[in-house]
Amino acid sequence: MDALDLARWQFGITTVYHFLFVPLTIGLSVIVASLQTAWQVTGRADLLRATRFFGNLYLVNTAMGVVTGVVQEFQFGMNWSSYSTFVGDVFGAPLALEALLAFFLEATFLGLWMFGWDKLPRRVHLATIWAAAIGSNLSAYFILSANAWMRHPVGFEVDPVSGRARMTDLAAVLTNPQAVSTYVHVVTASFVVAGLFVVAVSAYRLLRHPDTDRPLFRTTLRTGLVVTTLAGVIIVGSGDHQAKLMHEYEPMKLAAAEAHWETGEYAGFSLFAIGDLTERRNVIDIAVTPVLSFLATGSMDGEVRGINNLQAEFQQKFGPGDYVPNVPVLYWAFRLMMGLGLAGVGVGIVGLFLTRKGREPAPWAYRVAMLGLPAALAANICGWILTEMGRQPWTVVGELLTAASVSPGVSLGEVAFSLAAFTAVYAALAVVEGRILWRYVKAGPAPAPVDPEAATPAPAVSY
Structure with a gap:
């Protein structure tokens, strides 16, 4: 084992960990905004309580997503400086747009939403959560356009002197067919995860606390089931399009x-x-x-x-080498992604049927519904394993090999130390976040204020 192997492990671990939070942030932001919109229109106190309850869970998850994302970016300079040198002139634009436009939009308006309940007019306050949700989804697009460029590089040329990729067409990078298709697929998968998160939390409350806030969690349960089902329909079509793009470009x-x-x-x-x-x-x-x-x-x-035919073709085109990725990993990641993803969508479809017209499902149905969330999260992780490992042995397909991307001055011991440190910190953060989320879920929603326009509900959990 050398520094390259450990650097790949480290980036894989941090990416998988980070992506546990990203899809939930993307989808839950829109669900919370939709619940608040419904409260704005109807004035129902239970919808306000649902907004605040799931909004707290959304904030905890967003904070963890930001922290893990920052750590992930450090590795570009630590372990992958040769890669950063090659792609920097191309990645600079989409990543700057993500930071300066999308992330700041999300962070600014999320802060206004957090602290503006008793300070902003209702409509203005509602606009802040929608602005944060739009920022979250814009952020995803810019990040995915950079990732798609690695799989299908467009709008660039390689400088013959420096050997670096230089952007020649920003529009081509942002409208890359791989970027558009991947964005639709990833975002709809994120709504499946977020929908099943709402379903799992609601199912737990209905199962363990059947006499507490039943109408509220019945509403959120149905909301999550609808989101999961609608996103599931779209994800099947986007997955089919992804397969056709793989055939063409990968x-x-x-x-x-x-x-x-x-x-x-x-x-x-x-x-x-x-x-x-x-x-x-x-x-x-x-x-x-x-x-x-x-x-x-x-x-x-x-x-x-x-x-076998592609290996011979690539050897002729790029020179001697093994251009075959890890077949067993890709084979099973592909099947687990589809199987677990469809199982999660199935929870949405069956759940809508079992709860139609006010029907009450059996206790086992709530238990199965709670299993839909880990299935959807695992499906997302398998999808990213397929995406990233399927590109090997390239970091930028046809342009830069992974073996040539690692930092030349990083030793095996240095990577091993940072890998151990990151793993320990991430394990601790996982325990912390899990406990915080669990306390909020167990405590349930706070009581509705007497005057929602001017009063702030007490927090669901005190520390």
Whole structure:
């Protein structure tokens, strides 16, 4: 093991940890804003209490997302300075837009929302949470456009003197087809996570405290189920589009995710495979023909290039080397992403059916509903593992190898120390956040104020 291996582990761990909070922040901001809008329109006290209750949970999660995101950015200079040198002139614009426009928009108006309950007029206060939600979603777009550029670099040229990528077309970077499609897919997945978070919290309160605030949590339960179902419908379409973009721009990732070794028409979607990585073939492969061809090309007889053919093609194009990513990891990450994601969406669909027209589901249904949240979070993590490991051995596809991206002066011991330190700190933060969220959920929503226009409800939990 060398510094490169540990640097990859460190970035992977911090990215996965950070992304536990990002989708919840993106989706929950809009749900909280929608609950406050409903209170503004109807004047119902239970909707105000629901807004404050889930707003507290949203604030805790947002704080953790900011902290873990800052730590993640440190690594660009610590472990990946060669990568930063190459991409800096391209990434500067979208990341500056994210920080100066989206993040400051989100942070400023979120602060106004937090402290403005008894100071701002209702409509102005409502506008602040919507501005924060818009900022959160804009932030996601700028970050994802930078990530998409790594998978499909556009709007740049390599300086022949410095060897650095230099942006030539900002619009091309921001309208990269990979960026647009990835944004739709990631944001809808975020709404699935946020919807199932609201479902899980509401289901817990209805199961453990059936006589406390039942109408309130019945409303939020249905809200979460609707959000999950609607986002699930969109995510199926965006996932299909992602598969077609993989076929066009990242054929090796698609082939590895399907353990598809040889180029051919009428390619089957693999349900279960056991492969021989030495011989680069499948020993067992249970597949449904021609589903893969249809998903990748839109045609039943569409040709899908195989790993072996692509490896030969890339060697001819880029020179000697192994251009095959980790096939077992991609294969199972792809299936877990789809399986767990669809299970989470299934919770939304079945839950809407079981709670229709005021019906009361059985206790087991609430327990299953609570399991939808970890399933959706795991699906999101598997999706990012597929995205990032599927790009290997490149950090910027066709331009910069991962092996050439690591900081030249960083030793194995230095990376090991920072990896251990980050892991310990993140573990502590996970315990802290988990306890805070759990206390808020167990305590339930605070009582409604007598005059919502002028009074601030007492906090749900005192420290």
